[in-house]
Amino acid sequence: MKRFRPILIALALAVVAAAGFIAFKMMQPPPDGLDVSRSKASQAGVFIVAVEPEAGSFEQGALHAWIATVTTPDGKPVENAGIAVDGGMPQHGHGLPTAPAMTAALGEGRYRIEGVKFNMGGWWVIRLTVTGEGKTDTVEFNLVV
Template sequence: MASLWRYLLAGLGLAALLAGVLAIVYLTAPQTTPGPDRSRSKTTANGLFVASFQPERGGVRQGELQSWLLTLKTVKGDPVEGAAIAVSGGMPQHNHGLPTSPQATDYLGEG
């Protein structure tokens, strides 16, 4: 009977040790934070429009000036005609704006 209690206490001790190790691992694991939003299509805050953009030629090239195409449609998919577009940007993680002054240059049709 005494050996049964000894095994029971040893099992409880091992369970407590395992719980402690798991708690330490969980509490010291690095917390993941969401990264920047890299989506190229987004619904406006009021939910009326969807803005999408893509590079005019090929992929994104670091360190070069680039042209991008912006398409603005209603949430139903109809092109928005004659919209006034203002462009700005920056690097929020670096706490600064862009080194250039982006601007909308031409309307190509279809939103």
């Protein structure tokens, strides 16, 4: 029995080290110079997309809605677009805690995205895949909650 003790101690140390590493990762500050702009061109330059919380602001942990405004690069609103929402926390290796979805087209290229929730503080990425006018492109927004 006695010779198992070093193994148990090593195991306990490994658990403590792993927990410490995870805690350290969770506490990382967002990267320096993170682009937190709420309006930008999609990756291939097909659309200009702007996002804002529908209520103007949001609380951590609260379910809320965002408005995405989609235009062409020359500023023409994109109507009848489809928007898929994805995202997560790059430093934590997890996705969104909910499955936000575009629920309404509000006209003038504006779309409501419901079911958004940020359940912890830190760096979040929201990825919108927009399909409109026969094209699809993706845009990523960084948020520090």
